[in-house]
Amino acid sequence: IAKGRGGDHAELGAVDARQFANAHGLPSAEAERMAWLVENHLLMSFTAQRRDIEDPTVVEEFARIVGSSARLDDLYLLTVADICATNLNLWNSWRDALLKRLHQLTENWFNQGEQSAREIVDATRAAALREGVAANIPAEDLAGWFESLPDDYFLRTDIAPVLQHARLALGEDRLPVLWISNTPDQDAIQILVLTENSHGQFARIVTELDRSGLNVQSANMTVITPTAAHLEKRALFEFFILDQHNGARLDHWSLDMLRTRLRFRLQSTDAARTRIHRRSPPQLASIDVATQIQFLSDHRRGRTEIQIITKDRPGLLADITTAFADLDISLNHARVSTLGERVEDAFYVVERQGHAVDSPKRCAEIEAALRAAIHSRS
Incomplete structure (x- = not known):
């Protein structure tokens, strides 16, 4: 609605929706319901795919905008219909799981309060x-x-993943510890890695996944504080991935091969610089997406969010994470979203010393390096 007329099509569309409802004699409450949904039709998709929805403050912010369980249900149904109607190929099990998760977390917030x-x-x-x-x-x-x-x-x-991670950490002393499995509830492949917290580990893992034709959908890193029982510096990584055809099932042989390759990569001292040989799909060759990079401060959690919009290609995430490693930037969390030929990724980062990126000069340096990495194989 209202696309191609200049201005924000969501705001213009809300005006059209309200006028349509009034012209057809709908009650004023229904007219406002329609207008609100049109104006906010991208809200749930944007929040689920580009924000850290496991952050309670993100859920609270989203819930306060939505306002009620009834609106939440309306917005969920509209979001699913909008994605499928726009391009059915964009709909996959991972987006389904993300939207359901955001719906669940928001419903919990409505029921439990702040x-x-x-x-x-x-x-x-x-x-x-x-x-x-x-x-x-x-x-x-x-x-x-x-x-x-x-x-x-x-x-x-x-609670369930907390206990899953605890079993992994307490079950074996020798690093790295890997757990890889198909996850029927989310229809994705889950990878857990407990390993030495050395520089560039995130990039090493992502590079190996990229080489294996696997697409990262979500990634988290937790730094483990040394204790009397474990003096070494450790980190826990969790990835949810799909294969290059957006499938989410690997047979036992493929899972074992992936486990072996990841273990070898993590135990290697080589930098994460492996050429990705997969070719871009032919339909992407003639499509251009202007690269956009934006820095947002997350003061409460002492980190910086870096949003990247660019054209998709094989090896893109590996190149971006390697650039972060070269810049001495540590990744805490990543949310990866591929919309056909366009990727919209969000990276939550800190400097190697543990604080947010806080100077314009440093932001400019990071942006230049990221642009070079993104376009290095153009």
């Missing part, structure tokens, strides 16, 4: 400890593992 970060952390830790002990994980081991994790981890992680 909670402080401290309340969420304490409640998650207590519930995970209780369920872990009930599942025969020693309480002392579990409590020690929890002490090594930052509060931010418990803010953004549900």
Whole structure:
């Protein structure tokens, strides 16, 4: 609605929707409902695909805009219909899971009301400890593992994955520890890696996944604080991936091969510089997408969000993460969204010393390096 007329088509479309409803004698409440949905028809898609929806502040911000469970249901249905009607090839199991997850988190916020970060952390830790002990994980081991994790981890992680990560960490001492499996509930491939927190590990993992023809949809990194039981610096990585055809199932042989290749890559001292030999699909050759890079401050969590919009190609994410490593930038979280020939990625980063990117000069340096990496294979 209202595209091609200049201006914001969502705002112009809301005016059209209200006029249409009034002209057809709909009640004023229904007219406002239609206008609100048209004006905000991109809100849920944008939030689910480009924001960190496991961050309670993101969910709260989204919930306050939506306002009610009824509007949430309306917006969810409209978002699914809009994506499928725009291009059915854009709809996949991962987007389905993301939208359902945002719907669930927002519904929970409506039901539970506002909670402080401290309340969420304490409640998650207590519930995970209780369920872990009930599942025969020693309480002392579990409590020690929890002490090594930052509060931010418990803010953004549900109880089930908290226990899954704990079993991985407590089950084996020798690094790296890898767990790879198809996940039927999200219809994606989940990869967990507990490894030494050395510089460039994120880029090494992403490069190997790219070489294997796998597309990262979401990635998280948690830095583990050294303890008396584990003095070495460790990091926990979690990836959700699809194959290059947007499928999400690997057979046992493929899973074993991927596990072997990742282990070899992580134990290698080589930099993450491997040429990706997959060719771009022919339909992308004649399409141009202007590269846009934007820096946003996340003061509450002491990090910087870098949003990148550009043309998709094989090896793109590997090149971007390698550029971050070369810049001494550490990745905390990444949200990757591919919309046909266009990628809209969000990276949550800190300097190697642990603080946000906070100077215009540094931002300019990072942007120049990212643009060079993005267009290095054009």
